[in-house]
Amino acid sequence: MSVSVRDALRMAARYLVLSILWLVLAGQVLDHLFDDPQALALGNSVSVLLWLLVSTALIYISRVRLLGPIGSGTRLRREDRQRLRMAEAVFDSTLEGVLVTDRDGLIVHVNRAFMRITGYREDEVLGQRPSKFKSGHHGPAFYQDIYATLAATGEWSGEIWNRRKRGEIYPQWQTIRAIRDEQGQVSHYVAVFSDISAIKHSEQELAYLAHHDPLTGLPNRLLFNDRAEQTLSVAQTHKQGCALLLMDLDHFQSINDGLGHTLGDQLLKRVGERLSALLGTGVTLARLGGDEFGVLLERCQQVGQAADLARTILEHMKAPFDCDGHRLSISVSIGIGLFPNDARSAEQLLRNADAALYKAKGNGRAGYALYTEELTAHAQQRVETASELRRALEQAELRVYFQPVHDLASGTRVGVEALVRWQHPERGLVPPGEFVPIAERTGLIAEIDLWVLRQACQQMVRWQAEGQALQFVAVNISSRLFSQRGLYLDVAQVLAETGMSPALLEVEVTESAVMDDPEISLEQLHRLRELGLRLAIDDFGTGYSSLLRLKRLPVQKLKIDQGFVAGLPEDDDDIAIVRVIIALARSMNMQVHAEGIEQAQQAEFLLEQGCELGQGYWFGRPVPAADLDGQ
Incomplete structure (x- = not known):
């Protein structure tokens, strides 16, 4: 029986009782007041009329209190119907799937989103139980926990894997609520869910990208370090050894500079593919960044195993790589660290392999080197040198030396090149080869370059x-300073502070720095040229300059690298290269300047070929400004 019927019966019973009480009491009162039958009949009529008026008023008041004023019931029913229609529209148009069961767990209603997500039609699920969609992904304890939570709180939310009609298992985020009637008893259950397959896929992609190199698909440094720690932990437990090989592609930057980063990326992918095909199980290959690759060799009991693998890699890298119509040949340098011989932790093993790689590069590249304690000492020395170099810059220990530049035809000195030197308080004059590479690696070289520029301009004034x-x-x-967009502002400020004429300043930029990003370099060089100074390409011939790009550069001078001058005038290769550079410069109306001239025969040969300027020990060594006139 419904609530409204029960309320109506209660009100009717109350009305009947009140009517009987009114009639009985009214009759007793009238019998006491009137003896005349005619007056008594009139009194009874008045009593009935009064009861009708009172009962009518009571019914009206009750109606107003329960349902509002007369006419509002129709309006309420109309509003209820409108709300029901709106709820039905929302229920049917929501993107979340909705499933309603009765208290016994039988499905009584589903919406369109449910059918779209699951693939079931409404008639296929009505009267069925939700267990129809179980995937087998969860055990009985999982569902028991859901029932217990619903019984305790009336609501459950969480991730659940269900099965579509076509058999596919997929993840849902589902919320189940118990619906109770007026007596507080569960009448229905409503489950609202959304398909989170796309979210799960995105999470997997993000996790993959976080641990893999997007270019080669190989593990990245983060994953490689993690696997190294796990491998070392297992090796330590089972008293086994392992090896870590770090590889660098030799002169890879030259390929990026000469052929572009797109081709360089293709080469990195081909290298990764070749290494993956070469290395078998029990080996982890990763791209650690740039052109650096790492190989983690498990169960490596002897040094010879790691050395054999290194030689195998070196041999397989000799074959050319086909990249977009180009056949590229490249070698690698390899550094090897061993566990537990050389290190007790993954971090230390990586440092040791890096030190060995540094040694392999120093030995001429295209080879491998094993870690030794001596390499640690060298690495520590580099760190100490970097720290001392910062102090040297702060405490004015650096010096500017000047090397004369001569006109080869007349033999007269026409200019000087400013070179940095380090006057160490304990070690004396430190050769530039010991501290300049460290300054470049730490980034101090940019600050040193500006200091040298200021000192040179002051001396020239x-x-x-x-x-x-x-x-x-x-x-x-240096390339570090050249890559900074504000370089021309720094140069302009130095010229303004020192008062030197821009026409007396020549800025030299290495060929590799210019070719690193030709478009930015072109803009940078034009801005420097607008200041009124001269521009020169240093170490020309060591990179892979594009002639088209070189033609666009606002450069007045090409400097022949001393490596090509050393073999003159006997070495046929050096002769051919020097002749080409000179011819190229003259065709572009550029001045030619040779470095590293140490013999009269070299100067004579260069002059015969059309080289105009030269410097080197034959003309004078770098010296302090005060000693320049003594040469």
């Missing part, structure tokens, strides 16, 4: 005041 007949002072700018 003093020479001009003294009447020295020098046409220029050349200052080399």
